[in-house]
Amino acid sequence: MSIEKLPLTLTINGTKVGPVDVPVGMPMIDFLHGYLNLTGTHFGCGQGICHACTVVELNADGTTTESRTCIFGAHAFQGKSIRTIEGHAERNAQGKVIRLTPVQQSFIDHFSFQCGYCTAGFVAGATVFIDGLKRTPVRRAQLQSAIENSLNDHLCRCTGYVRYFEAVRQVALDTPGCVID
Ligand code: FES
Ligand code: FES
DSSP states (O other): OOEEEEEEEEETTEEEEEEEEEETTTHHHHHHHHHHHTTTTTOOOSSSSOTTTTEEEOOOSEEEEEEESSSBBGGGTOOOOEEEEGGTEEEOOOSOOEEOHHHHHHHHHTTSSSSSTTTTHHHHHHHHHHHHHHHHHHHHHHHHHHHHHHHHHHOOOOSSSHHHHHHHHHHHHHTTEEEEO
16 A cells, blocks of 8 residues: 655745655654654654644745644645754854854753653744743733643643743743733
């Protein structure tokens, strides 16, 4: 029995990928792992619940949204642009990381994670949250609840979430235009 394949073209971390023939129905996370060796996106529940597999989707209007790669097939991303965890930090010409994003650095500074299995998803979620605040700032009094609501769907088996939330709060406070007094 042959597996039906269809061409897929998309942009990942700023680089056009494809067209490449991909099995119909292959989950996006399997495409990232198996075809591109982008293994930093983690497979957790596989059912759309834990959000460990979340990547950033870059929309045509300049906004960003979160996308889970376990429940959506690779072809659902046809023509789209996404950023995986490998595409957040700034790299030099040799591909070596030279600067983390404020979200990544803040997670490290606040000791936000332990095993790190959930962290790629949290980086994606927090990045989308901060992007949203740049467009629609919140009042300082509402910041904590906004963070908790935004990251509420991301599950972590190790931590109490507090240090993740503190890290995101610091980024929001340090990023001009995100918080209104
Ligand atoms: S692995 Fe995708 S939501 Fe859990
Ligand atoms: S740090 Fe281990 S699951 Fe979140």
